[in-house]
Amino acid sequence: xxxxxxxxxxxxxxxxxxxxxxxxxxxxxxxxxxxxxxxxxxxxxxxxxxxxxxxxxxxxxxxxxxxxxxxxxxxxxxxxxxxxxxxxxxxxxxxxxxxxxxxxxxxxxxxxxxxxxxxxxxxxxxxxx
Amino acid sequence: xxxxxxxxxxxxxxxxxxxxxxxxxxxxxxxxxxxxxxxxxxxxxxxxxxxxxxxxxxxxxxxxxxxxxxxxxxxxxxxxxxxxxxxxxxxxxxxxxxxxxxxxxxxxxxxxxxxxxxxxxxxxxxxxxxxxxxxxxxxxxxxxxxxxxxxxxxxxxxxxxxxxxxxxxxxxxxxxxxxxxxxxxxxxxxxxxxxxxxxxxxxxxxxxxxxxxxxxxxxxxxxxxxxxxxxxxxxxxxxxxxxxxxxxxxxxxxxxxxxxxxxxxxxxxxxxxxxxxxxxxxxxxxxxxxxxxxxxxxxxxxxxxxxxxxxxxxxxxxxxxxxxxxxxxxxxxxxxxxxxxxxx
Numbered sequence: 001x002x003x004x005x006x007x008x009x010x011x012x013x014x015x016x017x018x019x020x021x022x023x024x025x026x027x028x029x030x031x032x033x034x035x036x037x038x039x040x041x042x043x044x045x046x047x048x049x050x051x052x053x054x055x056x057x058x059x060x061x062x063x064x065x066x067x068x069x070x071x072x073x074x075x076x077x078x079x080x081x082x083x084x085x086x087x088x089x090x091x092x093x094x095x096x097x098x099x100x101x102x103x104x105x106x107x108x109x110x111x112x113x114x115x116x117x118x119x120x121x122x123x124x125x126x127x128x129x
Numbered sequence: 130x131x132x133x134x135x136x137x138x139x140x141x142x143x144x145x146x147x148x149x150x151x152x153x154x155x156x157x158x159x160x161x162x163x164x165x166x167x168x169x170x171x172x173x174x175x176x177x178x179x180x181x182x183x184x185x186x187x188x189x190x191x192x193x194x195x196x197x198x199x200x201x202x203x204x205x206x207x208x209x210x211x212x213x214x215x216x217x218x219x220x221x222x223x224x225x226x227x228x229x230x231x232x233x234x235x236x237x238x239x240x241x242x243x244x245x246x247x248x249x250x251x252x253x254x255x256x257x258x259x260x261x262x263x264x265x266x267x268x269x270x271x272x273x274x275x276x277x278x279x280x281x282x283x284x285x286x287x288x289x290x291x292x293x294x295x296x297x298x299x300x301x302x303x304x305x306x307x308x309x310x311x312x313x314x315x316x317x318x319x320x321x322x323x324x325x326x327x328x329x330x331x332x333x334x335x336x337x338x339x340x341x342x343x344x345x346x347x348x349x350x351x352x353x354x355x356x357x358x359x360x361x362x363x364x365x366x367x368x369x370x371x372x373x374x375x376x377x378x379x380x381x382x383x384x385x386x387x388x389x390x391x392x393x394x395x396x397x398x399x400x401x402x403x404x405x406x407x408x409x410x411x412x413x414x415x416x417x418x419x420x421x422x423x424x425x426x427x428x429x430x431x432x433x434x435x436x437x438x439x440x441x442x443x444x445x446x447x448x449x450x451x452x453x454x455x456x457x458x459x460x461x462x463x464x465x466x467x468x469x470x471x472x473x
Binding site for chain 1: 353356357360361363386389390393396420423424427430431452455458459462
């Protein structure tokens, strides 16, 4: 139903933005400008921890979870809002988000649901009035 | 799960006053989140407050920073509702020469069920307006340096009672008089002490950004940081991205990443000949790197110049860094095209 449609929309928009690393062999592979600025960021930070592909996979797996989908919906994040937010994500923003997701299980005795909400609020939904 | 729960959950986390509207099942989670945010422990922030200004002295002040500055002519849009995001952004976008209004920005920025504006949407809407969104280094000195250069700054604050997130536009400062001047809510000119402002700014990680027309540069920006701010424009405002890359090459003649950006934009427009020109220029500016050669080979392949593409990608494979797997896949693609064309 609605949750399922949101999943499809998210995945579709992620593909549309080239956020999913699924380049078929025949597709032209250019080094994107954002990739270059990201590489240099990692070099200046002195840490070559994760690759962009890994970051995107982490984000993708997180957003594909049914419980995360439900939370997004509960937050009132409609298709349009979700698309706007995704369109605004630079590669570095993806990397930062993936880092937060990776750090999640280490955050103590809060349950997964709680962590999902906190994560979404703190990272995706920092809002100001 | 029901649509009615949506505003309750989102609202209660950010506005503790609305907690009564919560559904029972969501209560522990919302409380945990509220405690985290209310306790001032945002994952990005953290740590005790460390002042960056005391008695006229500013931490890390750039040489030659004037003792005071005021940006003139920043349009002001009063807001007494929840439109601090649209009002602040309209001010800096119109200051930068864009033609927009609070009403035009509300649909892009304001999320009714959350009753506010998302931080990233501020950057996204700036990019959609064809302006470069540059997030400042997280320090007072960097913020004041923009104001001194005549650039107004949008800053994220934590203010009010109960505490709430808020966007305002910094238009002036005075190190001797110990003041920061802002456009905030209904005040066209709100004056705070530097310490007051900094304590309201620190909880959000001292987050602030400027919105600039392509060709104008933030004060003290490095070549790399500027290009990092420009590159997300490629998808949403390609013409603005092109102008910004051109300006970057003017300012930093060896800015090979800007040349790559120009090439990638041309490739996206299917102007492969021009893309090849830009990539070749980037390869000359950065001869020890395989990436410009990989893109040059792709542009040559798309333009149908298979032999030149082969020679170019062989060079990239020889250099072999930083993306050897990509170069080998491009090479295989070119070899396959050569076979299909009967040249081999």
